[in-house]
Amino acid sequence: MDTELLAKLAAPSDTKIVLSVVDGLGGLPDPRTHRSELETANMPHLDRLVTESVCGLTIPVDYGVTPGSGPGHMALFGYDPLHHEVGRGVLEALGIDFDLQRSDVAARGNFCTLDAKGKITDRRAGRIPTTLTAELCQQLSQIELPGVKLLVEPVREHRFILVLRGEGLEEGLAQTDPEREGVEPLLVQPTSEKSKTTADFVNQFVKQARDVLSGQAQANGVLLRGFAKYPDLPSMPEVTKMRAGAFAVYPMYRGLAKLAGMTVSPGGGTQESQLEALKSRWDDFDFFFYHFKAADAAAEDGDFRAKVLALEEYDKLIPKLRELGADVLMVAGDHSTPSQFAAHSWHPVPFLLHSKLGTVDRVEQFTEAACLTGALGTFPARHALSLAMANAGRLMKYGG
Amino acid sequence: MDTELLAKLAAPSDTKIVLSVVDGLGGLPDPRTHRSELETANMPHLDRLVTESVCGLTIPVDYGVTPGSGPGHMALFGYDPLHHEVGRGVLEALGIDFDLQRSDVAARGNFCTLDAKGKITDRRAGRIPTTLTAELCQQLSQIELPGVKLLVEPVREHRFILVLRGEGLEEGLAQTDPEREGVEPLLVQPTSEKSKTTADFVNQFVKQARDVLSGQAQANGVLLRGFAKYPDLPSMPEVTKMRAGAFAVYPMYRGLAKLAGMTVSPGGGTQESQLEALKSRWDDFDFFFYHFKAADAAAEDGDFRAKVLALEEYDKLIPKLRELGADVLMVAGDHSTPSQFAAHSWHPVPFLLHSKLGTVDRVEQFTEAACLTGALGTFPARHALSLAMANAGRLMKYGG
Numbered sequence: 001m002d003t004e005l006l007a008k009l010a011a012p013s014d015t016k017i018v019l020s021v022v023d024g025l026g027g028l029p030d031p032r033t034h035r036s037e038l039e040t041a042n043m044p045h046l047d048r049l050v051t052e053s054v055c056g057l058t059i060p061v062d063y064g065v066t067p068g069s070g071p072g073h074m075a076l077f078g079y080d081p082l083h084h085e086v087g088r089g090v091l092e093a094l095g096i097d098f099d100l101q102r103s104d105v106a107a108r109g110n111f112c113t114l115d116a117k118g119k120i121t122d123r124r125a126g127r128i129p130t131t132l133t134a135e136l137c138q139q140l141s142q143i144e145l146p147g148v149k150l151l152v153e154p155v156r157e158h159r160f161i162l163v164l165r166g167e168g169l170e171e172g173l174a175q176t177d178p179e180r181e182g183v184e185p186l187l188v189q190p191t192s193e194k195s196k197t198t199a200d201f202v203n204q205f206v207k208q209a210r211d212v213l214s215g216q217a218q219a220n221g222v223l224l225r226g227f228a229k230y231p232d233l234p235s236m237p238e239v240t241k242m243r244a245g246a247f248a249v250y251p252m253y254r255g256l257a258k259l260a261g262m263t264v265s266p267g268g269g270t271q272e273s274q275l276e277a278l279k280s281r282w283d284d285f286d287f288f289f290y291h292f293k294a295a296d297a298a299a300e301d302g303d304f305r306a307k308v309l310a311l312e313e314y315d316k317l318i319p320k321l322r323e324l325g326a327d328v329l330m331v332a333g334d335h336s337t338p339s340q341f342a343a344h345s346w347h348p349v350p351f352l353l354h355s356k357l358g359t360v361d362r363v364e365q366f367t368e369a370a371c372l373t374g375a376l377g378t379f380p381a382r383h384a385l386s387l388a389m390a391n392a393g394r395l396m397k398y399g400g
Numbered sequence: 401m402d403t404e405l406l407a408k409l410a411a412p413s414d415t416k417i418v419l420s421v422v423d424g425l426g427g428l429p430d431p432r433t434h435r436s437e438l439e440t441a442n443m444p445h446l447d448r449l450v451t452e453s454v455c456g457l458t459i460p461v462d463y464g465v466t467p468g469s470g471p472g473h474m475a476l477f478g479y480d481p482l483h484h485e486v487g488r489g490v491l492e493a494l495g496i497d498f499d500l501q502r503s504d505v506a507a508r509g510n511f512c513t514l515d516a517k518g519k520i521t522d523r524r525a526g527r528i529p530t531t532l533t534a535e536l537c538q539q540l541s542q543i544e545l546p547g548v549k550l551l552v553e554p555v556r557e558h559r560f561i562l563v564l565r566g567e568g569l570e571e572g573l574a575q576t577d578p579e580r581e582g583v584e585p586l587l588v589q590p591t592s593e594k595s596k597t598t599a600d601f602v603n604q605f606v607k608q609a610r611d612v613l614s615g616q617a618q619a620n621g622v623l624l625r626g627f628a629k630y631p632d633l634p635s636m637p638e639v640t641k642m643r644a645g646a647f648a649v650y651p652m653y654r655g656l657a658k659l660a661g662m663t664v665s666p667g668g669g670t671q672e673s674q675l676e677a678l679k680s681r682w683d684d685f686d687f688f689f690y691h692f693k694a695a696d697a698a699a700e701d702g703d704f705r706a707k708v709l710a711l712e713e714y715d716k717l718i719p720k721l722r723e724l725g726a727d728v729l730m731v732a733g734d735h736s737t738p739s740q741f742a743a744h745s746w747h748p749v750p751f752l753l754h755s756k757l758g759t760v761d762r763v764e765q766f767t768e769a770a771c772l773t774g775a776l777g778t779f780p781a782r783h784a785l786s787l788a789m790a791n792a793g794r795l796m797k798y799g800g
Contacts, residue, residue, distance in 0.1 A: 001462045005482065009465070359428055359747075362769065375769075377778040379463060386464030390746045397744060398461055399468035399486065 001386040005398075006078060007239045015327035015392035017242070018288045019384075021076060021253075022314055023069075024296025025333025026349040026368055028340055030304055037295075037304060037339060038350065038367040041311040045318035046331070046366045050352055055363040056376025057348035058384060060335050066346045069252055072334025077236050077260040077289075078385035086259060087171065087228020092161050094255025097267070098153055100230055105169045105198060108226040109152075109160045110177065111136065111219035112185070114210075118221075120181045125219040127157045136160075136219055143208045148201045162205065162224060170195035173202060175225035185223055202227075235261030240287065240389065247278040248291035257289050271313070275320055282324065292317070295337070302342030322354075327392045329354040331366070332384060348378050355391040401786040403634045405798075406478060410641045415727035415792040417642070418678075418688045419784075421476060421653075422714055423469070424696025425733025426749040426768055428740055430704055437695075437704060437739060438750065438767040441711040445718035446731070446766045450752055455763040456776025457748035458784060460735050466746045469652055472734025477636050477660045477689075478785035486659060487571065487628020492561050494655020497667070498553055500630055505569045505598060508626040509552075509560045510577065511536065511619035512585070514610075518621075520581045525619040527557045536560075536619055543608045548601045562605065562624060570595035573602060575625035585623055602627075635661030640687065640789065647678040648691035657689050671713075675720055682724065692717070695737070702742030722754075727792045729754040731766070732784060748778050755791040 001009075027037040060067040060075050061082065070091050071081030089106035100106060111133060113122035134154040140162075141152045148166040155161060172195035176186045185206070190199040206222060213220045237244045238261065246257030246264045249271065254264045263285070265277050271292055278288055292314050298306035321329060333349035350371040361375035372378065376387070389395050401409075427437040460467040461481050470491050471481030489506035500506060511533060513522040534554040540562075541552045548566040555561060572595035576586045585606070590599040606622060613620045637644045638661065646657030646664045649671060654664045663685070665677050671692055678688055692714050698706035721729060733749035750771040761775035772778065776787070789795045 001464060005462070005465075357428075358431060361772075373773075375772060377457075377772075383463035386462070387746075388464075390464035390466065395464055395466065395746070397466045397468050399471035399481065399491075 001383060002080065003078065003234045003239050006386060007234070009395045009398060010239065010241045010389065011394055011396050012241050013392065013394045015394060016286055016288070017328045017330070017388045017392050018290060018321060018324060018326040019076060019330045019332060019388070020290045020292065020321055021073065022292045022295050022311075022331065022333050024299045024335060024337025024344065026336030026338070026345075026347050027299065027307065028338035028345075028347065030340070036368055037299070037307045037311060039365075039369070041308045041315070043311060043315035043366065045315050047364070049318055049322065049331070049354060050363055050366045052360060053352045053354040054359055054361045054376055055353075055366070055371040055374030056351045057368070057371050057374075057378040058332060058351045058381035059348050059378060060381045064346050066344050067335045068344065069334060070256060072381075073253065073256045074260070075381035076332055076334060076384055077257075078240070078382055079233065079260070080382050084231060084233050086231050086256070088226025089161065089228040090230060091252070092155060092159075092226070093163065094259070095252040096153060096155055096161065097251035097255070098161065098163065100163070101165060102230045103165070103167065103169060105164045105171050105227055105229055107162045107202075107224045107228075109162050110223045111158045111160070112221045112223050113218050114221040118184050120178070120183060120185065120221070122218070123177065123179075123181060123223060125158045128219050130154060130156050132219065133158060133160055136213065136216070139212050140209055143205060143212065145201055145204055150205060158219070164198065164201055168197065169229075170198045171227050171229040173199055173227040176206065177223035177225050185221060188224070231259060233259055233261070237261050240385070240394070242286035242394070243284065244287040244289065245278070245281055245285035246289045246291075247274045248289070249274055250291070250293055253291040253293075262289060271317060275317060279324060288326070290321070299337035299339045300342060302339055304339035307339050327356045328388045330384060330388055332381070349381070351376065351384065353384075353387060353391065357391055401783060402480065403478060403639045406786060407634070407639045409795045409798060410639065410789065411794055411796050412641050413686075413792065413794045415794060416686055416688070417728045417730070417788045417792050418690060418721060418724060418726040419476060419730045419732060419788070420690045420692065420721055421473065422692045422695050422711075422731065422733050424699045424735060424737025424744065426736030426738070426745075426747050427699065427707065428738035428745075428747065430740070436768055437699070437707045437711060439765075439769070441708045441715070443711060443715035443766065445715050447764070449718055449722065449731070449754055450763055450766045452760060453752045453754040454759055454761045454776055455753075455766070455771040455774030456751045457768070457771050457774075457778040458732060458751045458781035459748050459778060460781045464746050466744050467735045468744065469734060470656060472781075473653065473656045474660070475781035476732055476734060476784055477657075478640070478782055479633065479660070480782050484631060484633055486631050486656070488626025489561065489628040490630060491652070492555060492559070492626070493563065494659070495652040496553060496555055496561065497651035497655070498561065498563065500563070501565060502630045503565070503567065503569060505564045505571050505627055505629055507562045507602075507624045507628075509562050510623040511558045511560070512621045512623050513618050514621040518584050520578070520583060520585060520621070522618070523577065523581060523623060525558045528619050530554060530556050532619065533558060533560055536613065536616070539612050540609055543605060543612065545601055545604055550605060558619070564598065564601055568597065569629070570598045571627050571629040573599055573627040576606065577623035577625050585621060588624070631659060633659055633661070637661050640785070640794070642686035642794070643684065644687040644689065645678070645681055645685035646689045646691075647674045648689070649674055650691070650693055653691040653693075662689060671717060675717060679724065688726070690721070699737035699739045700742060702739055704739035707739050727756045728788045730784060730788055732781070749781070751776065751784065753787060753791065757791055
């Protein structure tokens with residue numbers, strides 16, 4: 001259901017919905033055992049929950065599309081991720097808990113190595129340590145341009161963000177990274193007339209950055225890409241008439257929830273402490289987003305065993321999630337991350353919806369293969385929210 | 401398939417298609433027996449038919465969307481119900497067999513109770529009996545306004561329809577029902593400049609209605625909503641190149657068929673007599689819509705047992721439906737109506753397609769759970785018509 005229809009059908013109610021996202025939930029069978037991470041893990045609580053739920057598989061974005069964290073979460077928050085894009089610069093800023101303003105333009109930056117002629121010899125500046133990057137960002141932050149404020153913050157290794165703050169800034173800018181070595185960085189080109197002033201600011205920054213960094217051996221240049229402003233999303237709480245709270249250890253996921261208009265609880269701590277925080281705010285919200293990271297982190301490292309252990313850790317949280325007594329509890333993934341790929345993938349993601357209505361299907365295990373036979377079938381992830389709202393008695397009838 | 405593509409691919413043929421709609425077909429398991437209405441009913445003829453058919457589940461409108469009768473039927477007639485909305489006023493008019501003209505604007509009305517200050521004390525006027533409503537409608541029909549004809553017809557209890565007939569009338573009007581008591585009814589506001597004249601007519605009617613009703617204790621005011629004109633739908637017979645006939649006991653379903661451009665057989669009588677009527681017109685049409693009401697009526701009353709009995713009654717009609725010898729016979733539902741909800745629901749609806757081509761799947765029971773494993777999968781209801789046409793040899797190849 002698109003957000004316009006959702007806004008039309010959403011009705012206030014006292015019911016509560018919990019969306020528990022297991023990052024990188026889906027996987028693929030280990031070629032030796034023919035069993036996926038979910039099929040290998042010992043998950044007694046999920047095994048029990050699944051028999052009292054309806055299941056399916058979600059397609060985060062589209063057939064064959066491997067989603068980043070942004071679109072994967074946006075879909076579960078009810079947005080069509082193809083129509084509501086979150087720019088790279090913005091995602092990078094969210095990832096370091098940067099307090100991005102609506103009028104800011106953010107870009108993702110790399111330190112790079114330039115030769116005497118200004119040609120790129122290493123697009124990643126030998127992956128300089130984060131500590132050096134932090135120091136250099138400090139220096140670049142001193143650059144002053146009339147009419148705009150420049151903020152430069154380290155991310156990790158050679159990566160940083162550049163944020164331009166001021167009035168009338170526009171995101172329509174092409175990248176300066178030529179994506180190959182042996183050539184000079186590109187000048188920023190505005191993609192439309194109205195971003196011309198912003199392009200001038202960026203080009204002046206890049207030029208002055210070269211001066212500031214001239215004493216550096218490796219990191220004597222910068223490459224910029226993913227210029228983006230805060231996306232103009234319809235507010236999920238307004239659309240759904242639900243007060244929504246987000247509970248996540250890592251900044252990226254709190255940031256995505258903030259983009260959707262959710263109230264974001266302080267981050268950090270452990271999965272357990274975030275779940276405690278959620279519980280303590282039970283009366284304050286109707287919708288709760290709870291993020292679990294470790295499964296994706298293990299799978300991104302290509303560590304099948306670690307992902308299995310992470311899933312088993314998640315399983316231990318299930319009794320606490322159930323104790324909350326939500327009208328609807330969803331266990332979902334933002335995308336699959338098969339350990340063999342050591343990367344995100346396009347594969348449909350197991351999904352479970354437990355409702356006080358008590359509807360069940362015949363799925364008995366929370367695995368990729370079993371969820372395929374679930375009553376919900378294989379469906380676009382962006383419909384999970386409307387299914388949950390229907391089950392929570394929060395949607396009116398359509399048509400007379 | 402959208403109507404544009406359908407129109408492009410549809411080819412004339414001698415084949416015949418029967419769409420048998422069981423209103424409110426789908427249900428949910430009884431918590432005590434764990435069996436749904438369809439799983440409980442004894443339906444030997446459907447059991448037989450299903451083994452000679454292919455099955456699936458239809459999604460009437462969208463995930464989580466509970467459809468009214470309008471969108472539920474429109475989808476089975478091949479329309480995307482999100483793009484072809486049927487206004488409330490029109491539906492209400494169809495429901496009482498009112499002969500709505502293309503230029504009419506129809507609204508749904510409530511008699512209400514107003515206090516001495518004109519504030520609403522009961523939005524439903526104590527649910528006055530239909531006989532009194534009929535009498536009051538008779539009185540309101542005497543109201544004369546220059547430039548427009550006013551028609552007021554009773555529906556049931558406190559409900560009636562107001563139809564404005566004339567030239568240049570527009571449907572863009574906000575409701576006068578404030579949806580709460582203790583305040584005055586709203587004046588009709590035009591939602592665009594061009595519906596200003598129509599708004600004036602309605603406000604004059606409401607004012608005069610107050611005078612006419614001034615002697616009434618309970619029903620001394622009116623509330624209006626759902627202003628709508630006859631929707632501008634592509635004609636289903638033209639799009640599909642099929643002469644289409646509709647056979648239904650109740651006016652609402654004949655009305656919906658009429659909106660789609662079908663030829664509507666006289667209503668009333670019994671399910672059997674409507675089926676006889678269909679049989680007698682076998683040579684006159686290529687497509688036959690046959691509506692069966694009792695399952696929905698029982699489920700809307702929350703009566704599980706009555707729905708089971710209704711389904712068993714329907715089962716007895718199956719041999720007669722099969723005797724017709726259609727090239728394609730579909731058994732479908734416009735939406736689910738679980739008896740436990742005593743209301744329509746969003747759940748996918750069992751669907752069966754029997755074709756002279758003889759293709760079958762492994763489904764052996766016409767139930768929600770069994771249809772989930774059918775060859776047709778879970779699919780939008782608006783594709784049922786194109787599947788039927790394909791099976792009836794009525795669709796050309798797409799592309800060279």
